[in-house]
Amino acid sequence: xxxxxxxxxxxxxxxxxxxxxxxxxxxxxxxxxxxxxxxxxxxxxxxxxxxxxxxxxxxxxxxxxxxxxxxxxxxxxxxxxxxxxxxxxxxxxxxxxxxxxxxxxxxxxxxxxxxxxxxxxxxxxxxxxxxxxxxxxxxxxxxxxxxxxxxxxxxxxxxxxxxxxxxxxxxxxxxxxxxxxxxxxxxxxxxxxxxxxxxxxxxxxxxxxxxxxxxxxxxxxxxxxxxxxxxxxxxxxxxxxxxxxxxxxxxxxxxxxxxxxxxxxxxxxxxxxxxxxxxxxxxxxxxxxxxxxxxxxxxxxxxxxxxxxxxxxxxxxxxxxxxxxxxxxxxxxxxxxxxxxxxxxxxxxxxxxxxxxxxxxxxxxxxxxxxxxxxxxxxxxxxxxxxxxxxxxxxxxxxxxxxxxxxxxxxxxxxxxxxxxxxxxxxxxxxxxxxxxxxxxxxxxxxxxxxxxxxxxxxxxxx
Numbered sequence: 335x336x337x338x339x340x341x342x343x344x345x346x347x348x349x350x351x352x353x354x355x356x357x358x359x360x361x362x363x364x365x366x367x368x369x370x371x372x373x374x375x376x377x378x379x380x381x382x383x384x385x386x387x388x389x390x391x392x393x394x395x396x397x398x399x400x401x402x403x404x405x406x407x408x409x410x411x412x413x414x415x416x417x418x419x420x421x422x423x424x425x426x427x428x429x430x431x432x433x434x435x436x437x438x439x440x441x442x443x444x445x446x447x448x449x450x451x452x453x454x455x456x457x458x459x460x461x462x463x464x465x466x467x468x469x470x471x472x473x474x475x476x477x478x479x480x481x482x483x484x485x486x487x488x489x490x491x492x493x494x495x496x497x498x499x500x501x502x503x504x505x506x507x508x509x510x511x512x513x514x515x516x517x518x519x520x521x522x523x524x525x526x527x528x529x530x531x532x533x534x535x536x537x538x539x540x541x542x543x544x545x546x547x548x549x550x551x552x553x554x555x556x557x558x559x560x561x562x563x564x565x566x567x568x569x570x571x572x573x574x575x576x577x578x579x580x581x582x583x584x585x586x587x588x589x590x591x592x593x594x595x596x597x598x599x600x601x602x603x604x605x606x607x608x609x610x611x612x613x614x615x616x617x618x619x620x621x622x623x624x625x626x627x628x629x630x631x632x633x634x635x636x637x638x639x640x641x642x643x644x645x646x647x648x649x650x651x652x653x654x655x656x657x658x659x660x661x662x663x664x665x666x667x668x669x670x671x672x673x674x675x676x677x678x679x680x681x682x683x684x685x686x687x688x689x690x691x692x693x694x695x696x697x698x699x700x701x702x703x704x705x706x707x708x709x710x711x712x713x714x715x716x717x718x719x720x721x722x723x724x725x726x727x728x729x730x731x732x733x734x735x736x737x738x739x740x741x742x743x744x745x746x747x748x749x750x751x752x753x754x755x756x757x758x759x760x761x762x763x764x765x766x767x768x769x770x771x772x773x774x775x776x777x778x779x780x781x782x783x784x785x786x787x788x789x790x791x792x793x794x795x796x797x
Contacts, residue, residue: 378408378417378419378434378435379408379410379417379471383417383435383437384410384413384415384417384437386437387437387439388415388437388438388439388440389436389437389438389439390438390439391438391439391440391442391447391450394416394418394436394438395450395451395454397426397427398418398420398426398436399418399451399454399455399466400454400458401425401426402421403420403421403424403425403426403431404418404419404420404421404466405419405420405421405466405467406418406419406466406467406468406469407419407438407447407451407466407467407468407469408469408470408471409444409447409448409468409469409470409471410471411443411444411470414439414440414441415437415438415439415440416437416438416440416447417435417436417437417438418435418436418437418438419434419435420433420434420435420436421434422434444468444470445688445691447468448468448688451465451466451468452465510546510548510550510551511546512554513551513552513554513555513558514555514558514564515546517545517546518545518546518548518551519543519545519546519547520566520569520570520573521543521569521570521573521574522543522545522546522547522551522552523551523552523555523566524566524567524570525552526570526574526703526704526707527543527547528541528543528573528574528577528700528704529541529542529543530543530547531696531700531701531703531704532696532697532700532701532704533696534696535695535696535697535700536677536678536697537581537584537676537677537697537700537701540577540580540581540584541577541580563725565718565721565722567711567715567718568715568718568719568722570711571708571711571712571715574704574707574708574711575708577704578704578705578708581676581677581701584677585672585673585674585676585677588672588677588679589672592670592672592679607654610654611651611654611655614647614650614651614654615651617647618644618647618648618651621640621643621644621647622644624640625637625640625641625644628640673692673698675698675701675702675705676697676698676700676701676702678692678697678698680692
């Protein structure tokens with residue numbers, strides 16, 4: 335790409351400033367519309383209610399929710415508060431409430447707050463469909479607007495860097511290696527690095543990437559790829575294959591653990607049932623002995639009443655024996671399902687909004703994209719490898735002579751030299767420390783010998 339003159343650079347800067355201002359205005363307008371729309375849907379959420387200090391969440395759960403006086407809850411994440419809307423004529427603490435809203439102060443997230451509400455409702459036997467409605471309402475925040483605007487500006491800057499390539503880095507005073515250097519991430523050049531797609535998620539530790547991610551390299555790579563095929567997609571395919579193998583192994587571990595926990599929970603329930611049956615049989619045995627004793631004493635009526643109790647216990651014992659596992663309440667492990675794409679554990683009793691949050695989350699979407707890209711490349715990877723072998727020769731000597739391979743080999747040799755140098759330095763330090771300890775012990779022995787000699791001389795002079 336030819337160098338840009340000063341006039342073109344000034345135009346670029348004006349363009350960035352103008353787009354930043356437009357982005358800020360559009361973001362502020364859209365967020366204002368969103369907040370106004372939410373305010374219309376929840377008129378109970380007033381500035382006065384938000385300004386209230388709020389009651390503790392335990393007070394809300396026990397004195398409001400458990401009493402059945404809550405109609406809906408509006409959660410305000412940025413205010414760290416929740417506005418509970420009460421039923422008309424709600425009675426709190428034996429008195430009729432004057433206000434139909436109450437402010438709850440909490441440090442919990444929306445998901446954690448919802449889980450606490452569902453825990454109380456489950457204890458009361460309230461099904462999910464009849465539970466208290468929980469709504470999430472965002473409030474306008476200048477910092478959020480600035481954060482979104484800065485994100486848009488960074489995106490535009492990255493697009494310009496991709497457009498200008500290495501020239502952009504030179505103008506910024508940065509000395510970057512070439513796009514085909516071994517320290518540059520090849521999957522990033524193809525916009526499919528697993529570390530980028532799964533960053534800041536639970537799977538980040540499995541797919542970490544230490545190589546360079548620079549937008550300027552993308553422009554240089556695209557220009558060079560148009561002139562010569564670099565076959566970087568083969569390396570990308572291998573990396574995606576390794577990532578999927580690691581994630582699938584993690585998913586298999588989670589499933590096995592969940593199966594073990596579910597099996598243990600079922601066995602525990604079966605043990606509890608057998609213990610109850612044994613207790614009933616013990617009671618029946620005692621009552622039968624009591625019946626015989628009453629019969630020998632001629633107490634017929636009391637004996638018949640005791641016999642009726644025995645029949646009831648026998649019936650209860652038979653019901654317990656015939657009770658199948660389907661009648662056992664589902665444990666927390668049995669409610670969990672493992673996502674086959676990303677390995678997240680999903681509760682089948684969760685609200686649809688929480689499940690939608692998972693399927694729209696970064697970890698799930700990232701793994702879906704990785705799997706789709708891997709499947710798409712799988713249909714042509716054999717042809718690409720064959721073509722690569724034909725263009726680069728079948729002998730290992732010719733493949734090693736490629737510039738990319740030379741760069742990688744040179745980088746690997748430097749890394750090995752560094753490790754070898756560090757190892758030699760550690761050995762020298764160990765030898766030096768060992769020598770110092772040996773010299774110290776020798777000096778101690780000499781000092782002890784001189785002390786013994788002086789003591790012997792004193793003893794001889796006294797004699």
